[in-house]
Amino acid sequence: MIVELINTGSELMLGRTLNTHQQWLCRRMADLGWPVSRQVAIADTGPEIQQAVRESLGRADLILVTGGLGPTSDDITRELIADLVNKPLRENPAIVAELKRFFAERNRPMPARNLVQAQVPEGAVVLPNPNGTAPGLAIKIEDGSWKMEDGGAGRLQSSTPNPPTAQWIVMLPGPPRELRPMFTDTVVPLLQCELPRQIFVCHTLRTSGIGESALAEIIDGPLQAFIARGLELGYCARPGQVDVRLVARIPQAEALVLDAERIITPLLSRYVYASDDEDLEAVIVRELTARKQTLAIAESCTGGCIAHRITNVPGASAILIAGLVTYANAAKEKFAGVRPETLAAHGAVSEPVAREMAEGARQATGADFALAVTGIAGPSGGTPEKPVGTVFMAVSSAAGTVAVKQLNRFDRETFKDVAAQQVLGMLRRAMV
Amino acid sequence: MIVELINTGSELMLGRTLNTHQQWLCRRMADLGWPVSRQVAIADTGPEIQQAVRESLGRADLILVTGGLGPTSDDITRELIADLVNKPLRENPAIVAELKRFFAERNRPMPARNLVQAQVPEGAVVLPNPNGTAPGLAIKIEDGSWKMEDGGAGRLQSSTPNPPTAQWIVMLPGPPRELRPMFTDTVVPLLQCELPRQIFVCHTLRTSGIGESALAEIIDGPLQAFIARGLELGYCARPGQVDVRLVARIPQAEALVLDAERIITPLLSRYVYASDDEDLEAVIVRELTARKQTLAIAESCTGGCIAHRITNVPGASAILIAGLVTYANAAKEKFAGVRPETLAAHGAVSEPVAREMAEGARQATGADFALAVTGIAGPSGGTPEKPVGTVFMAVSSAAGTVAVKQLNRFDRETFKDVAAQQVLGMLRRAMV
Numbered sequence: 001m002i003v004e005l006i007n008t009g010s011e012l013m014l015g016r017t018l019n020t021h022q023q024w025l026c027r028r029m030a031d032l033g034w035p036v037s038r039q040v041a042i043a044d045t046g047p048e049i050q051q052a053v054r055e056s057l058g059r060a061d062l063i064l065v066t067g068g069l070g071p072t073s074d075d076i077t078r079e080l081i082a083d084l085v086n087k088p089l090r091e092n093p094a095i096v097a098e099l100k101r102f103f104a105e106r107n108r109p110m111p112a113r114n115l116v117q118a119q120v121p122e123g124a125v126v127l128p129n130p131n132g133t134a135p136g137l138a139i140k141i142e143d144g145s146w147k148m149e150d151g152g153a154g155r156l157q158s159s160t161p162n163p164p165t166a167q168w169i170v171m172l173p174g175p176p177r178e179l180r181p182m183f184t185d186t187v188v189p190l191l192q193c194e195l196p197r198q199i200f201v202c203h204t205l206r207t208s209g210i211g212e213s214a215l216a217e218i219i220d221g222p223l224q225a226f227i228a229r230g231l232e233l234g235y236c237a238r239p240g241q242v243d244v245r246l247v248a249r250i251p252q253a254e255a256l257v258l259d260a261e262r263i264i265t266p267l268l269s270r271y272v273y274a275s276d277d278e279d280l281e282a283v284i285v286r287e288l289t290a291r292k293q294t295l296a297i298a299e300s301c302t303g304g305c306i307a308h309r310i311t312n313v314p315g316a317s318a319i320l321i322a323g324l325v326t327y328a329n330a331a332k333e334k335f336a337g338v339r340p341e342t343l344a345a346h347g348a349v350s351e352p353v354a355r356e357m358a359e360g361a362r363q364a365t366g367a368d369f370a371l372a373v374t375g376i377a378g379p380s381g382g383t384p385e386k387p388v389g390t391v392f393m394a395v396s397s398a399a400g401t402v403a404v405k406q407l408n409r410f411d412r413e414t415f416k417d418v419a420a421q422q423v424l425g426m427l428r429r430a431m432v
Numbered sequence: 433m434i435v436e437l438i439n440t441g442s443e444l445m446l447g448r449t450l451n452t453h454q455q456w457l458c459r460r461m462a463d464l465g466w467p468v469s470r471q472v473a474i475a476d477t478g479p480e481i482q483q484a485v486r487e488s489l490g491r492a493d494l495i496l497v498t499g500g501l502g503p504t505s506d507d508i509t510r511e512l513i514a515d516l517v518n519k520p521l522r523e524n525p526a527i528v529a530e531l532k533r534f535f536a537e538r539n540r541p542m543p544a545r546n547l548v549q550a551q552v553p554e555g556a557v558v559l560p561n562p563n564g565t566a567p568g569l570a571i572k573i574e575d576g577s578w579k580m581e582d583g584g585a586g587r588l589q590s591s592t593p594n595p596p597t598a599q600w601i602v603m604l605p606g607p608p609r610e611l612r613p614m615f616t617d618t619v620v621p622l623l624q625c626e627l628p629r630q631i632f633v634c635h636t637l638r639t640s641g642i643g644e645s646a647l648a649e650i651i652d653g654p655l656q657a658f659i660a661r662g663l664e665l666g667y668c669a670r671p672g673q674v675d676v677r678l679v680a681r682i683p684q685a686e687a688l689v690l691d692a693e694r695i696i697t698p699l700l701s702r703y704v705y706a707s708d709d710e711d712l713e714a715v716i717v718r719e720l721t722a723r724k725q726t727l728a729i730a731e732s733c734t735g736g737c738i739a740h741r742i743t744n745v746p747g748a749s750a751i752l753i754a755g756l757v758t759y760a761n762a763a764k765e766k767f768a769g770v771r772p773e774t775l776a777a778h779g780a781v782s783e784p785v786a787r788e789m790a791e792g793a794r795q796a797t798g799a800d801f802a803l804a805v806t807g808i809a810g811p812s813g814g815t816p817e818k819p820v821g822t823v824f825m826a827v828s829s830a831a832g833t834v835a836v837k838q839l840n841r842f843d844r845e846t847f848k849d850v851a852a853q854q855v856l857g858m859l860r861r862a863m864v
Binding site: 009010011012013014015016017018019020022023024025026027028029030035036037038039040041042043044048052070071072074108111113114131133174175176177180202204211212213214216217220232233234235236237238239243245247297299302303304305306307308310311312314315316317320321322323324325326327328330331334335364365366377378379380381410411412413414416 | 441442443444445446447448449450451452454455456457458459460461462467468469470471472473474475476480484502503504505506540543545546565606607608609612634636643644645646648649652664665666667668669670671675677679729731734735736737738739740742743744746747748749752753754755756757758759760762763766767796797798809810811812813841842843844845846848
């Protein structure tokens with residue numbers, strides 16, 4: 001089964017928007033056992049959309065298309081795909097009624113242009129959209145029923161031995177808050193009904209504190225026997241971390257991946273902080289919750305990034321008492337209890353201030369653990385002794401306070417993210 | 433000039449990583465006047481990479497390829513592309529010396545596998561990588577010199593009247609902190625030297641407080657004359673905001689776009705908060721800095737998201753005194769001065785608590801403006817009276833305190849982001 005994803009939107013091609021659909025949909029499809037083999041982004045103008053869908057129809061059994069279902073003049077995906085697959089559009093009375101209800105509920109007049117969203121290609125399945133006005137559409141294509149550029153009929157060039165008898169195009173609205181519930185509630189059940197199941201198992205070990213090539217030197221050898229049996233090994237390096245990915249698509253895939261994981265986990269025990277794609281902040285919230293312990297955060301240069309990551313985890317309110325973004329020196333004194341003489345003697349970016357921030361935050365909140373970060377995110381503010389990228393981090397608990405210095409020469413946002421990752425890693429080690 | 437972008441990486445296809453390269457590179461290329469017309473992501477295994485590059489060679493004058501230049505076994509992009517374009521790989525002694533220096537500087541032994549990064553396709557330009565071990569590569573392709581699947585030679589099917597005499601493939605390393613400086617420092621000068629200039633102007637107006645179709649009803653009519661002269665009009669709806677994009681690619685493009693912007697700006701004055709893609713947080717930091725005023729933030733349900741966004745703006749330290757993530761009720765009392773009786777009478781998620789948080793944060797910090805957010809991010813914690821998504825927001829200044837209630841029924845992370853956007857919008861309106 002070959003799955004392709006097409007994201008339409010001129011804002012994508014102009015770099016005005018981050019394509020979060022790719023990660024979200026690819027992740028969901030992999031978890032369902034149907035990994036996406038190709039993703040394409042193109043502008044939402046006519047020829048590009050038809051050409052991209054036509055190419056995918058020549059390869060794929062399922063094509064997911066996002067965007068272009070809105071009410072404005074640049075939303076023409078519905079028309080273009082209906083034309084490509086020779087399905088005339090018809091106004092669907094149920095959708096018209098739903099549109100009228102949507103606007104009436106909000107006490108707003110329905111703009112006439114919204115009626116285009118009630119146009120449905122003949123025979124298509126309508127996917128309800130409780131969070132917006134554009135319903136999704138699922139079109140079943142019988143073999144060889146789309147238009148080629150030369151006017152002939154298309155034909156699936158499937159490389160699978162027993163290709164499905166039909167292909168599907170699923171069209172989803174662009175806004176994530178409309179697309180995601182529609183995919184989960186309507187598309188997944190439809191696909192599970194219509195498409196053959198496949199074997200696909202993927203486990204990820206997340207490491208920090210070791211480089212990609214040093215890590216490969218440790219595990220490539222021991223994994224050779226597994227690779228010979230069908231294991232696929234992958235690496236992904238990011239600032240402050242390297243992910244190791246173990247994939248199998250054969251019968252007994254689960255056992256093969258688990259055996260491989262059991263072999264390498266002890267070899268990497270110093271470096272692995274999570275398996276199965278869990279974020280460091282999720283590990284910390286889970287472990288502190290289990291231990292009924294609490295956390296306080298005092299951030300200067302990371303500016304709320306750490307608290308933001310911790311509070312992205314559902315249930316974080318059970319463990320986080322407070323995050324103090326003490327950006328000004330006066331705030332470091334008032335909220336985190338840093339002494340003015342420490343600031344005067346060492347400067348705000350110093351190990352003594354990091355220690356006092358952590359200890360002060362812990363004391364002010366009564367938390368079991370407190371972490372603190374102070375540094376120079378840049379782009380300006382560096383000095384010869386403390387260049388941009390300098391950061392001091394501290395973790396305080398009943399066992400005492402530990403502090404380290406790092407130099408993270410990145411752009412401002414990467415700097416914040418890497419420093420957050422580093423101090424969360426320190427916290428986790430302090431919790432062991 | 434046709435530009436295509438190919439992102440390689442199995443982690444992309446499995447949804448383990450967000451593809452930030454697409455937005456970053458597409459934005460840079462559009463700003464340089466060479467917008468990307470198609471982006472493709474594929475796994476970093478052999479056949480897919482060669483097939484995607486081969487297809488792009490049939491269409492594009494410039495192909496940017498990211499990823500697959502690392503030292504591990506799944507990094508095979510260099511070999512595959514060299515093979516495709518018939519350029520034998522040769523070890524480059526300067527890169528070997530640079531690799532040895534890189535590891536010596538860090539007091540680490542060089543893993544033998546890193547030597548593969550010194551392999552250079554014959555005639556390729558080496559792009560130095562001061563932030564990592566994988567140099568980039570730029571390969572110039574003369575017409576018809578790549579391998580087709582059937583063994584024949586490829587040929588560019590250019591639709592431009594005067595296609596350039598050569599095509600380029602530029603290969604960049606995957607890690608953003610290596611790719612971005614390499615692109616800016618080395619690739620841009622190379623492209624400006626080698627490629628023809630193009631006309632391309634893009635302005636974006638960012639609006640909040642109005643829906644996509646209502647917005648289109650206001651401006652579509654007045655813009656018809658501009659569209660007839662070559663203006664391209666686009667919309668992008670996101671939670672809490674709609675962007676309007678004005679693009680032109682004709683001579684006098686700048687004048688056409690500016691004239692169109694002048695016509696619609698007064699029609700949308702209530703809704704436009706920024707032009708030219710500026711984020712709301714950047715507008716706020718810029719305006720407060722100019723007015724020499726300061727800000728304090730008290731967040732409960734947004735958990736640091738607002739402080740994180742404000743501190744992503746370079747220079748935020750001039751205006752932000754403190755952000756208080758008062759997650760526990762005790763923290764709301766201690767740091768933001770919320771009265772226990774208010775919490776007891778109304779609950780933490782209430783308008784009186786939002787007001788007291790904003791007023792308390794302003795008083796505790798002496799800031800000119802303070803904003804506060806308290807709500808239920810979910811997925812649990814809702815009640816019939818205060819369902820998940822309920823949020824109270826307040827902005828306090830010398831002029832007084834305003835508060836509003838919103839219901840944002842999104843997933844946890846979108847909820848945080850939308851609430852942050854709403855309260856920053858309130859702050860900006862309070863600043864006018």
